[in-house]
Amino acid sequence: MINNSKNKKNNRPCRSMLYIPGDSPGMIQNAPVFGADSILLDLEDAIAASEKDAARKMVRSFLRSFDFGDLIVTVRINGADTEYFKKDLMDIVPCRPDAVRLPKCSSPEDVISADSLISEIELESGIPVGCVQLHAMLETALGIENAYQIAIASPRVSALTLGGQDLTADMGVQKTRDGWELFYARSRVVLAARAAKISAFDTVWADINDPDGLFKESKQIVELGFTGKAAIHPSQIEVIHRAYRPDxxxxxxxxxxxxxxxxxxxxxxxxxxxxxxxxxxxxxxxxxxxxxxxxxxxxxxxxxx
Amino acid sequence: MIARTASAGSLESSDCLVTVTPSESFELDYAGANKKLFLKRTEGVARQVLAEYSVENARLHIQDQGALEATLRARIETALERAMENLGS
Known part of the structure; x- marks a missing residue:
C-alpha cells in the first residue's frame, strides 16, 4: 500500500526547509526553482486570522494539482489550541503532503491526539494510515524537557524541530547572535531525535540581511548534529547548503x-x-x-x- | 446559498481577485491581460467549483493577474464559501 516514490523522497537529505506563506501563490508556484531540499507551506504564523481559510484552500489546491518535483512538501498547520487545527487537518491530510508540522508540542499527549485525528482522516479518505508523517515542533520549555517522549509518542513522528522564537520567549531570554541561550535546547533536541532515529531540524535565522550570521549559526547546528535548518527567504538556502558542505x-x-x-x-x-x-x-x-x-x-x- | 457579496485573493502577480455576488443566473465577468486565451479555462473552472458546492446561480467577477489553475480554483472556493457562510442571522 505504501507509495514507494514518497518513501524514496523521505530518505533524501533535507538540509534546508523553506517557509512559504500558504496564501502566496506566486511563491508556491516558484517553489521548485529556489533550490531548497524541502518547503514548509505555512498556515500558521505567516497567515493573518482573516486569511486562514484562503491559505488552507490555496495549499490544498496546490497539493492536489501542482507538480512539486523532488521537493519534500510539509505543511505547518495551526496549533491544537486554535479553532483552525481540525479544519487544517481535515483539508490537508487527504492531499497527502509528505508531512504536517505540528506547532507547540509540549507533551506526548499533544502528539497522540493529533496522531489519532490524522489516522481517522486517512482512514476516511481511503489513504494508507500512517502515510502522512508528523514533525513535532518543540517551542516551549516543557516541550524541550519532554523531547524524547514526544519523539517516540507515535511512529508517525519523523522529525523533531526546534522553534527558537517562541522558546526564547518562554524561557524569558533574548535570542542572541551567538545563540548560547539555545545551546542546551539544541543539544537536547538532537540527542532525543537521534535516540529515536528520526530527523532533527533547527529554527530559523530571522535576519535576512545577515547571511554571515546565518552561516555561522548553520555551521554550529551542523556540528551539533541537526539534519536540517529552516529558512525564511530563498537567499538563505544556499548559505545553509554551504554550511553542510564537507571540507x-x-x-x-x-x-x-x-x-x-x-x-x-x-x-x-x-x-x-x-x-x-x-x-x-x-x-x-x-x-x-x-x-x-x-x-x-x-x-x-x-x-x- | 449565496447570502452576500464576498471576495478572495489579491491583485499581486500570479494571483487573482475573485468577487462573488448573489444573482439570478450564472454570470462571469472576467478581466485579465489575456482574455482570449484564459476566458474559457476560467469559465470551466468556475462552473466546476460552483457545481461542487451545488450552486447554480452566482455572479463572479475575476480580475486575473496571471493565476495558475490551482490558484484560480482556490480563490473561487474561498470567495464562494465566504459568500455562503452563515453568519448566524
Missing part, C-alpha cells in the same frame, strides 16, 4: 577511509587501515556519513587534495 580535505581523507573499509570487507579483514594506520569503526562510520553528504555537492571545480 574538500576532510572529504579526501574520508574517501580513503571508505575505500579502505571496502577493501577490508572484500578481503575479509576485521581491521581497516589507511597508510599503515588502523582506523576505528566509528571513524569509518563518520567517514561514510561525510562521503554521503558530499555526494550532494559538485567538487569538480576544485583540485583534489
Amino acid at each position: 574538500p580535505k576532510e572529504l579526501a581523507k574520508s574517501q580513503r577511509i571508505v575505500e579502505a573499509a571496502k577493501e577490508a570487507a572484500r578481503e575479509g579483514k576485521g581491521v581497516i587501515s589507511v597508510g599503515g594506520r588502523m582506523v576505528d569503526a566509528p571513524v569509518a562510520a563518520r567517514a561514510e556519513n561525510l562521503v554521503a553528504v558530499a555526494s550532494l555537492y559538485d567538487y569538480e571545480e576544485e583540485s583534489p587534495v
Whole structure:
C-alpha cells in the first residue's frame, strides 16, 4: 500500500526547509526553482486570522494539482489550541503532503491526539494510515524537557524541530547572535531525535540581511548534529547548503577511509587501515556519513587534495 | 446559498481577485491581460467549483493577474464559501 516514490523522497537529505506563506501563490508556484531540499507551506504564523481559510484552500489546491518535483512538501498547520487545527487537518491530510508540522508540542499527549485525528482522516479518505508523517515542533520549555517522549509518542513522528522564537520567549531570554541561550535546547533536541532515529531540524535565522550570521549559526547546528535548518527567504538556502558542505580535505581523507573499509570487507579483514594506520569503526562510520553528504555537492571545480 | 457579496485573493502577480455576488443566473465577468486565451479555462473552472458546492446561480467577477489553475480554483472556493457562510442571522 505504501507509495514507494514518497518513501524514496523521505530518505533524501533535507538540509534546508523553506517557509512559504500558504496564501502566496506566486511563491508556491516558484517553489521548485529556489533550490531548497524541502518547503514548509505555512498556515500558521505567516497567515493573518482573516486569511486562514484562503491559505488552507490555496495549499490544498496546490497539493492536489501542482507538480512539486523532488521537493519534500510539509505543511505547518495551526496549533491544537486554535479553532483552525481540525479544519487544517481535515483539508490537508487527504492531499497527502509528505508531512504536517505540528506547532507547540509540549507533551506526548499533544502528539497522540493529533496522531489519532490524522489516522481517522486517512482512514476516511481511503489513504494508507500512517502515510502522512508528523514533525513535532518543540517551542516551549516543557516541550524541550519532554523531547524524547514526544519523539517516540507515535511512529508517525519523523522529525523533531526546534522553534527558537517562541522558546526564547518562554524561557524569558533574548535570542542572541551567538545563540548560547539555545545551546542546551539544541543539544537536547538532537540527542532525543537521534535516540529515536528520526530527523532533527533547527529554527530559523530571522535576519535576512545577515547571511554571515546565518552561516555561522548553520555551521554550529551542523556540528551539533541537526539534519536540517529552516529558512525564511530563498537567499538563505544556499548559505545553509554551504554550511553542510564537507571540507574538500576532510572529504579526501574520508574517501580513503571508505575505500579502505571496502577493501577490508572484500578481503575479509576485521581491521581497516589507511597508510599503515588502523582506523576505528566509528571513524569509518563518520567517514561514510561525510562521503554521503558530499555526494550532494559538485567538487569538480576544485583540485583534489 | 449565496447570502452576500464576498471576495478572495489579491491583485499581486500570479494571483487573482475573485468577487462573488448573489444573482439570478450564472454570470462571469472576467478581466485579465489575456482574455482570449484564459476566458474559457476560467469559465470551466468556475462552473466546476460552483457545481461542487451545488450552486447554480452566482455572479463572479475575476480580475486575473496571471493565476495558475490551482490558484484560480482556490480563490473561487474561498470567495464562494465566504459568500455562503452563515453568519448566524
